[in-house]
Every structure is written in C-alpha cells, then in structure tokens.
Amino acid sequence: MRIVTAKEFQDWLSHGEVLEKDSHGAKVIRLTDGKLLKIFRSRRLPLLARLRPDAARFDDRARRLQAEGIQTPTICETCWIDRDKLVSACLYEPLAGLPLDKLFRDNRDQFDTLLPQFAAYIYLLHQRGIYFRSLHLGNILRTPEGHFGLIDFLDIRFKGRPLGGTLIRRNFQHLRNYLQRRKVQNFPWEELMTAYRAASKSSS
Template sequence: MKNLNEDNLNALLQGARVIEEDGYGIKVACLANGDYLKLYRRKRLLSSALWAPPARRFAANAERLRQLDIPAPFIVETLQVPSRQLNGVRYQPLPGDTLRNHWRSLDDEQRAGEVQRFGAFLGQLHEFGVYFRSLHLGNVLTLPDDRFGLIDLSDMQISGRPLPRWKRQRNLQHMLRYAEDSHWLTVLHRQSLLSGYAQYCGQGPADRLARALCRLQGPGEH
C-alpha cells in the first residue's frame, strides 16, 4: 500500500471530477486520466480498518473475481494518507451501465429476459461462494459484451464453496431494500429470476430461494 501525504493526494486529484462526496470530503473521483479513486475514511480510533483496510479488501476481491472469470475493475494501486486517516484504491472502471439504469430503458418483455440472465449470474455467484453484502442493481453492470460485472467490492467475502442457505437468503434481503429493484425482481419478473437461478444452481436451490422470497415479502406481494 503506497503512502501519500496531503500534497501528493491533492496532486493526484488535480483536474478530477467528483463522483461522490459527503460532509467529510471526496469518496469517489474520476481522475484526469480516466482512472477512478475510491477513498475510505477511518471513522473510529480503534477499527478493523487498521488491520484490514477497505481499499485492500476491494483490491483483493477484484483480483479473486477476475480469477473466477467474473468481470471486476482492474486495480492500479492501493494507497493511504495517514495524516487524514484515509485509505484508497485506484482502479480502471469497467465499461458499461448499472442494471438499474439499463433496465429502466427496457420494456417488460425485454427486461424479463435480462432478469432471467441476472438470475443465472446470481446463481453463479452463490455457487462460487461470493457473498456480496452490497449486492443491489446499482452495483452490477451490464457490459458491452453482454456479461455482468461487479463494482464497489470492499464489502464482500469469497469462500470458494457454495454459499449456505442463510447467506443466499441474506443476499435477497440486500436486494429487496431497494423498492425499484424489489418490484422488478419479485413482482414483475419473479419467475424469470427463479428460472435463471435454476439454470445455474438446479431446481432445489431455486425452490428454496422462492420460499425465502415468500418469507421476505409482505402479505399480498406474491
């Protein structure tokens, strides 16, 4: 992990376009050369970020996903700015659009086909042992070659073994927190999602996923 001082950081950000920020400063920026810089701020004096910085987790997860042939950003470097309690990851972004944005432009029939493909992709992640706690349709990209890729990777574990049932259900909960995502995946195109999942995982896991959906949804929503 490369150490920077504040002058180094300011030079890196020269000419950058801010993508996301909060009251403490920049969180994501597009640098002048097209690379992205994602910054993490340690919020507590004693924190797991001391020995497992989010930037390092992001980089490690990106590399592991690429080994599994799942598209992920290419990591340029990880860095830290001790004087500001920051760590960061600089990466080349994936080309494409989020599923949430892309699906808004589709009619119901087109979207149903895309949801089925996403269901198969979700099954692939679960069978590969990818537990992505930040899974939602804003963190999955559709790429120019029609594959799916993942972004915002720090909150992820990759075990290399199929996920147990409770983690699969927890992943559903993550997606259903977003009303638009939930409406597409569980109301309009529920069967397409389950069909795609069954294509990759088999009917048994898909049936268990369907039962989990019923438990997670309110009365009358299924």
C-alpha cells in the same frame, strides 16, 4: 502503500470530476486520464485499519473475484490519503458497462429480457461461495461484451463452498431492502426468483 502528498490529492480534487460524495467528502473521483480514485474512510478498529487498510482489502477482493472468473475494475495502485485518519484509496481502470439500475430505469424491456441471465449470474456467485452483501442493481454492470461484472465489493465474503439456503435468502433480502429503500416500482421480483430456481435446476 505509499502516502499521497496533500498537493497530489488536492490536484486530483481540483482537476478531477467528483462522481460520488457524502458528508465526509469525495468518495469516487474520475481523474483526467480516465482512471477512477475510490476513497475509503474506514470505520474499523484503528489497529486493524492500519494493518489491513480498506484499499488493500478492496484490491484483494478484486483479485480473488478475477481468479473466480468474475469481472471487476483493474486496480492500478493502493495508497494512503491520510493514514492518521484511516483514509485510504484505490486507483483503478473502470470496468466498462452499464449499471443494471440505469438499464432498469431507461430500458425496461431490455432489462426484462436479461432477467434470466441476471438470475443465473447471481446463482453463479452463490455456487462459488461468494456472499455479496451489497448485491443490488447499482453494483452490477452489463458489459459491452454481454457479460456481468461487479464494481463495489468491499463487503464481499468468500465462503469456500456454495452458499446454503439461509445465506441465499439473506442475500436476496439485501436486494429487496435496496429496492424498497430506493422505492423501486414494479420490479419483477417473482420473475427473478423463478429464473433463479430455473438456473439452479439446469445446473443440477
């Protein structure tokens, strides 16, 4: 991984559009050419973070998901922003689509219509052994072609076999916690679970 110069990073900050930030600074920047720069400030042990920086782990997960037929952004480059402070980054082509949280807010009827497909998509992830702790409406896109894709998956785990009941319940609890934190009202939870069970039965 190359080390980005301070001037290059400052140019990205000056000319790009900051889409996400936290108390430490920018997290996602849209560059002038349309690519996105995703910045990782690692909280892992320094030795592990240097040997396997978060940007490289994100890239690896993108490739593994794509190999499973799961759509993700296309990674163009991984780099160090500040190796001493364990700040790495991915430069990638964004995945076209509409986040499901926006669809839920702006077009509830369409979201409800898509609910069986959304449930079947979650079931597909589980059957492929993909445990996505950050399973929530903001991390799943509806693409223009009518498919789904994932956009923020650093904490994803590949179990190598279909998820068991405990992990499935835990995964749905992550989604439920997200809805509660965001104070999402009137989410069709029972309908989602019914559709998930229907997806499970139809595949057996």
